[in-house]
Amino acid sequence: MINMIRVKVVKDREFKGDVMSELEKASQEFKRQFGVGFEISEISEWNSGGISFRFLDLFPFRQRFLNMLFGHLMRDLKRKVKVNGEIVVGFTGKVGSQHKKTFGLADSNYVLIGICQRPYSHVIIHEVGHVFGADDRPDSSVMSSQGFSYTYDFSLQDREIITRSLLRSPKES
Numbered sequence: 319m320i321n322m323i324r325v326k327v328v329k330d331r332e333f334k335g336d337v338m339s340e341l342e343k344a345s346q347e348f349k350r351q352f353g354v355g356f357e358i359s360e361i362s363e364w365n366s367g368g369i370s371f372r373f374l375d376l377f378p379f380r381q382r383f384l385n386m387l388f389g390h391l392m393r394d395l396k397r398k399v400k401v402n403g404e405i406v407v408g409f410t411g412k413v414g415s416q417h418k419k420t421f422g423l424a425d426s427n428y429v430l431i432g433i434c435q436r437p438y439s440h441v442i443i444h445e446v447g448h449v450f451g452a453d454d455r456p457d458s459s460v461m462s463s464q465g466f467s468y469t470y471d472f473s474l475q476d477r478e479i480i481t482r483s484l485l486r487s488p489k490e491s
């Protein structure tokens with residue numbers, strides 16, 4: 319069992335605002351449920367590629383467009399931010415700020431967060447849950463996806479999956 323989950327935090331140039339308090343809140347909530355918190359590295363800059371869509375809210379079909387844009391940004395993040403066992407949490411300001419929701423995506427060890435409306439620590443937790451194998455369950459009100467509301471607590475099933483995954487992780491000092 320690992321003592322801490324090492325998290326590398328990056329922000330792109332367009333992202334304004336402080337993310338540390340939300341990350342710390344997410345860490346506390348994760349620790350409450352799984353006994354393991356985040357060891358958060360210094361925030362570094364991620365020079366995210368592509369153009370920015372600050373007025374995304376004005377777009378028709380914005381959900382589909384947002385998915386596309388996030389897919390692109392995720393590939394950019396994975397290409398540019400290399401890690402050695404850490405989880406990467408990247409924040410982007412490229413996708414607007416007027417949108418009502420915070421949007422998250424997870425892919426292997428990488429988490430991407432955009433359009434942040436505080437509080438969004440539950441979105442961070444949700445996506446980190448995916449990194450450890452938790453699934454989106456539309457039939458459950460607990461683990462939710464876009465279109466549903468995010469909550470702090472994982473379903474029993476996801477708790478088991480995450481716990482098993484944490485036990486498998488290599489021991490770190």
Ligand SMILES: [Zn+2]
Pocket residue numbers: 444448453454462463464
């Ligand atoms: Zn999800």
